[in-house]
Amino acid sequence: MTVGLNAFILVAGLLFAIGLLGVILRKNTLVLYMSLELMLNAVNLALVAFSRYNGSMDGNLFVFFIITVAAAEVAIGLAIIVALFRLRQTVMVDQLTALSR
Amino acid sequence: MTDLLFYIFAGITLISALIMVISPNVVNGAMCMIISFVGTAALFVLLEAYFLAVLQVLVYAGAVMVLFLFIIMLLDADKDASRLLKDKMTLAGSIAGFALLVVLVCAAFVGGQHLPEPALLPVMENPTGEGPGIPFTTSAKSFGYSLFTKYMLPFQLTGFLLLAAMIGVIVVSKKHEEPTGEKK
Structure with a gap:
């Protein structure tokens, strides 16, 4: 394979940028949360690429832990979103402005 | 051949991620997110991290996105989805920030002169567990x-x-x- 490390890191960086665009552009909490997952995923891709090109297993183990932590984080976060919806009947962040008044 | 596969899967991953971000329909966005995760799993396969690719499909594209879709259906979150392009300041600011980050990333990694480009190391098929570090294995x-x-x-x-x-x-x-x- 002639595709080098830089190409994989470029894809990971662009994926991270797209996730950041989603976080600052969207108003829906669920889409925001999916964009956060996308950024975590971009970091995973970069870690696996570095691990492969360094010939070390450590990056793969980090990705393993990141996937586990992300699963736990998604469970907690979605429970919080459901609780928020139960309280406020909305998941749009521009309507959740109780602290800014 | 693997180069072509890399470009195909990188394209699928990036385009479906972008569609997820700009799609006004949340359910369509979640579906594109699944495609993006599977594309990332394919990139993991190209990097010979087969176990992580399986884990990515099982945990992210499987469990996490099913949870997301379940919550989207439960909350009926896409009933007022037409307000995406109303806020011009947010739109301009976020696109400017996105463009700056893309320019930064492209300037850092396109061309291959900025990061050293290491060659692919040989992959050990069956590790013995000896030695100081843990070598990359499949x-x-x-x-x-x-x-x-x-x-x-x-x-x-x-x-x-x-x-x-x-x-x-x-x-x-x-x-x-x-x-x-x-x-x-």
Whole structure:
């Protein structure tokens, strides 16, 4: 394979940028949360690429832990979103402005 | 051949991620997110991290996105989805920030002159577990070996974190009780 490390890191960086665009552009909490997952995923891709090109297993183990932590984080976060919806009947962040008044 | 596969899967991953971000329909966005995760799993396969690719499809594209879709359906979150392009300032600011980050990333990694471009190291098929570091292998056995030697403490902590998350979800998603009720 002639595709080098830089190409994989470029894809990971662009994926991270797209996730950041989603976080600052969207108003829906669920889409925001999916964009956060996308950024975590971009970091995973970069870690696996570095691990492969360094010939070390450590990056793969980090990705393993990141996937586990992300699963736990998604469970907690979605429970919080459901609780928020139960309280406020909305998941749009521009309507959740109780602290800014 | 693998180069072509890299470009195809990178394109699929990036384009479906972008569609997820700009799609006004949340359910369509979640579907594109699944495609993006599977594309990332294919990139993991190209990097010969087969175990992580399987894990990515199982955990992210499977469990996490099913949870997301379930919550989207439960909350009926896409009933007012037409307000995406109303706020011109947010739109301009976020696109400017996105463009700056893309320019930064492209300037850093396009051309191959900025980061050293290491050659692919040979992959050990069957690790023996000897030596100072853990070499890159394709077998899932080395995951087990690493998790129970070098990464024993993080492994235990991750298990504890999953337990804490499970209990936390149960506590958070319980019905809101009356504040005048009995104290626990």
